[in-house]
Amino acid sequence: MKIDVIKYHQIPKIELHCHLDGSLRIATVLKWLQEDQEDIADENIEVFKKLLIAPDNCDSLDTYLERFQIPVNVLQTEKRLTQATYELYEDAAKENVKYLEVRFAPHLHLEKGLDLHRVIGAVVKGVKAAEADFKIKGNIILSYLRNTEVKGFYQMIEAGSAWLGRGVVAVDLCGGERDRFAPRFKEAFEKARSLGYSVTIHAGETGSIENIEDAISLLGATRIGHGTAMYNDLQLQAQLSRKGIYIECCPTSNVQTKAVASFKNHPLDLYYHNGVMVTLNTDNRTVSNTTMNEEFSQMNHYFNWDEAIVWKVFKQSIEATFASDEIKSWLRQFIGNN
Numbered sequence: 457m458k459i460d461v462i463k464y465h466q467i468p469k470i471e472l473h474c475h476l477d478g479s480l481r482i483a484t485v486l487k488w489l490q491e492d493q494e495d496i497a498d499e500n501i502e503v504f505k506k507l508l509i510a511p512d513n514c515d516s517l518d519t520y521l522e523r524f525q526i527p528v529n530v531l532q533t534e535k536r537l538t539q540a541t542y543e544l545y546e547d548a549a550k551e552n553v554k555y556l557e558v559r560f561a562p563h564l565h566l567e568k569g570l571d572l573h574r575v576i577g578a579v580v581k582g583v584k585a586a587e588a589d590f591k592i593k594g595n596i597i598l599s600y601l602r603n604t605e606v607k608g609f610y611q612m613i614e615a616g617s618a619w620l621g622r623g624v625v626a627v628d629l630c631g632g633e634r635d636r637f638a639p640r641f642k643e644a645f646e647k648a649r650s651l652g653y654s655v656t657i658h659a660g661e662t663g664s665i666e667n668i669e670d671a672i673s674l675l676g677a678t679r680i681g682h683g684t685a686m687y688n689d690l691q692l693q694a695q696l697s698r699k700g701i702y703i704e705c706c707p708t709s710n711v712q713t714k715a716v717a718s719f720k721n722h723p724l725d726l727y728y729h730n731g732v733m734v735t736l737n738t739d740n741r742t743v744s745n746t747t748m749n750e751e752f753s754q755m756n757h758y759f760n761w762d763e764a765i766v767w768k769v770f771k772q773s774i775e776a777t778f779a780s781d782e783i784k785s786w787l788r789q790f791i792g793n794n
């Protein structure tokens with residue numbers, strides 16, 4: 457059964473996997489580039505969009521990741537980091553997203569003299585400003601590029617600890633996925649967990665199922681980003697379900713990067729029916745040219761997800777958040793009789 461679009465918008469939503477640099481407003485990026493003296497006229501916006509939005513069919517995850525170059529180049533001041541975060545929360549609030557965990561890699565924003573502390577502080581400031589203005593709450597996940605030296609991870613968690621529980625909640629590993637990327641980060645993640653960080657890891661997106669197992673057993677992940685690789689491993693799915701590990705699914709992004717062959721082949725519906733605890737997310741609103749409502753519409757279109765399932769995912773997502781008990785209670789009030 458098709459869900460009516462308006463009805464659909466009215467159902468509250470939670471998003472747990474969304475990258476800041478992949479979700480900038482195109483008009484804002486254009487304005488910043490013009491401020492930086494780049495020779496791009498307003499009328500070239502259509503050409504410009506192609507530089508920020510990944511094609512429906514990228515030849516690889518790496519082609520998809522190229523779309524982050526311009527956003528990262530322009531996001532090198534505290535003012536812009538705060539504004540970008542604020543705008544992302546504003547956009548999400550308009551889709552009736554009630555809680556959003558935004559992730560970003562602080563190390564990518566040091567090119568013009570900022571330090572990690574100021575970078576993280578600027579993003580947290582954007583979240584707080586948006587919380588004051590819109591009916592949405594959020595927290596930040598600090599992502600670390602896994603193909604770089606481990607020592608930078610320690611610097612990141614130390615800088616972020618000033619906001620732990622006050623806007624920063626978790627750590628993540630991101631970037632191109634090689635098999636067995638996790639072992640060398642084992643001690644670093646023990647340190648992060650001892651400080652109080654929760655853990656989510658991009659795993660099993662373009663890499664193997666061993667990466668999913670490692671993320672849980674070696675790094676202490678309680679959520680997995682993507683996890684599409686375990687689509688035919690019922691044992692691993694059952695294990696995740698038993699352990700209470702949530703999967704952050706991002707179908708549109710997975711189709712673009714060829715992590716899955718097509719939308720109808722995405723394992724999200726299969727996971728749901730096999731009892732794996734799934735959440736639905738955009739990954740990148742701009743690079744993937746999508747929204748939360750769009751993702752749910754696709755699930756409705758390809759897998760007949762009805763309102764009952766959308767509500768179930770909302771309830772499941774509350775438990776999957778890294779939010780405080782206070783925020784979880786605030787989110788539960790939206791459930792009503794549903």
Ligand SMILES: [Zn+2]
Binds near residue numbers: 473475630
């Ligand atoms: Zn991601």
